[in-house]
Amino acid sequence: MMTKRTETLKQRQDKRFINKETQTAAKYLRRVKELSGAPDGMEPFYNTLERIYVDMDYADSGTYSHTVGTYCVMTPPELIYAAGAMPVKLCSGNYTAFSVGDDIAPRDACPLVKAVAGFKQTGLMPVYEDCSLMVVPITCDCKKKIAGMLSDKCDLMTLHVPASRNDEDIEEFTAQLYDLIERLENATGNAITYESLSDAFRTVGYAQYELSEFIRLKKQMPYLIRGSHSMAILNAASYMTAADWGKALHRVNGSLKKRIAEKKTVTSKKLPRILLTGSPIVFPNVKIPLLIEETGGIVAGDETCMGERGMWDPAVITDNSFDGMMNALANRALRPCPCPTFADNSQRIYRIKQLIKENQIQGVIYHVLRGCLVYDFEYKRIEDELGKLGIPVIRLESDYNEEDIEQLRIRIEAFIELIKLKQEPEKITAARRSF
């Protein structure tokens, strides 16, 4: 039983936590907003991030009666929508929650997992507390163990992500998705039917279509949108329904099309075009894209699971039956995914090479969150492969705190300078129209 004194202490701690958490989130949101060249229609995304992290409110689930927490990109959102619930991605980038989680999770655990543990421990983050079920795909050791810890605090289901992706693995994963249906139905009280699943495919498909359009526009013309703005859009997808997010993205796409027609870009200068890959960049931990863009580069490509990778691949239905749809979901979750959880992940190299080509990338920043061993393991191979192409790469290791910002700034600045030196000098011609 809590005494009056400990109760006051707890209240004071909670208040401090809320203050620090909201201040950090507000600061990073403001820095993203302050970057020049944001397209029209960004408000819904900013408002969502503000609602979740600054106002500390529940996710706006609209007509959906429940929310289901998910981690990683392997949980099919279609199944959750079909059960009448809204998926909320709970991977966290919060510094304050990280510092709480630091006392709970082992020292060498990755900061993302520590932040999740921190939020769950404080019980102060509505999006975490509101979940009727959490679905944790086991993609790394930290996720595996945090699932064990979280299962004591909430209803949780794990998904065994196989190390390879052959037909048998897909079949086994499909069987797990059938188990997930059962759990979702129990958690929400709604049955998943052929119709509800088809509707969910359409809902998610619309958002994916808008995203593919967004990616197509970005590729078409360099410097059309800043990477930090693009990341804010993609991070907001975690807390918006697919329909709302798709609608909001449609407006941004319209604005980008207008820019192309008017030949407007975010800058008149020829900025080094950077591809960001490696460990996920989760709001509010957007210090790396912000540093890149504040020090004179532009994040032109993003190969992280909280970025384009998260929603890019649509499910391909080759058989119109219920089973066919389930197979399509399992295939989509595993086959195209370049997550380093897979033992053989050669396709990530092809994906990076493809992004380099399509986005005219001049340098790659490989982001490694401290303790994220799976990404660290793949660095060497990627460095070798990109070395053959003459693309410079740097490995940036960081944590969820602001202490390393100046160190990171120096390294990023030097990297950008290096690319600029390689670049042909800009020709000063007629003034370009820019923001």
Place this chain on the structure above:
Amino acid sequence: MDKRTRQDSFDKEYTDSLNKLYRENSGLAGFKWFLDAAHRWAYRPVEHDVVILGAAVPEELVIASGAEPHWFIGGSLGSTEWSDELVPRDTDPVSRSILGYINRPGIDCSDAMFIIPLTNDSMRKIAYILKSEGRKIFTVDIPPDRSDKHAVKKYAKQMEQMCAAISAHTGSAVTRRSAAAAMKLVSGARAALCRFLEVSRGRTDIITDSARAFVQNSYYMTASVGEWTHRLEELSNEVEYYALRTKNKERRRPGVMLAGSPVLFPNYKIPFLIRDAGLAVYDTADYITLRSMVIYNSETLHGSRSRLIESIASQWCRYDASSSYVKNDVMYEYISYIIQRGNTEGVVFHVLKGQIEYDFELERIEAMLSERGIPVFRLETDYQYQDVEQLRIRMEAFSEMLVQNRIRKVKRAS
């Protein structure tokens, strides 16, 4: 570091540990065979063997497929130097050491087949490295959640596939008879190990803790499981003989349980330190020890080939205490059982740097032990020897605390 220096540092660590073990236990005639076996293993060619990385695969199926398993379970600082450039800085020393053994100059593993249980992130990525090098590998994907109703089925299916892959490598198929014979053989070895651990328990005056751990590890360095079992029975008889005839001179040492990451030969700084600090390891709670308790009874040895494979898979899934599970209830319950049995005055929880799964498990174990008033000493280290003196000071302080606890208990009782 050049090739010669690396080889020298490996040899030195290996022979130093063997010599120290011999010096401390020279009175036991039967112990020498195990030292010789370990020495032979270090320079044994791998060639066409079936190599198991780690100890998380049922070797009975490898034996049933007509192969003598060749294990690389890690444990050597010297071998980590052959893999330093291949893995990230934060990789755990066990995985580094395993990869080092594979890349050791003079030991040709190019024709070997590697069985890789994907127990953690490092093993998953090591599998990728070996595959990229064009080596023949088979990965065993361990279902991480025991509550998954398909877990045993998935594991059994993989065991079937593993048997097929090894059979293709050895040219010898797994039959009902070969599977039953292999199950019987390993059950005999595990039963002998259980007996040895029981008869030597607390008798540090006859056989040291490090020697007990070494005998256990030597299973993974043997070329013949049958001979190892026979020699172990002889050693157990010898220990039992002395135990019946001599009074335990060292019973004053506080008894501790060594839990967490398994201590693997030749890096025995922890058991050596425990002894130096005046403690005795009464029990060990790691997944390798618990594996020795998977013994098949006569009923399980009957049935069709697939039934035998299923029963192996089911036993392994049920009793595997490795940290590759979402919740390691088997380990938790085992530790709880050992504590209930008595004699444990403290727990040394060994965590190798980078093996965070053990650290995650510690929280729950610590809470249970604190309820029962058992102090826990979390000891984090790697395979380097630079921290020995620091660890010694901490271990001595822990030992002193256990002695004081004893005195307090006696005073309270009187």
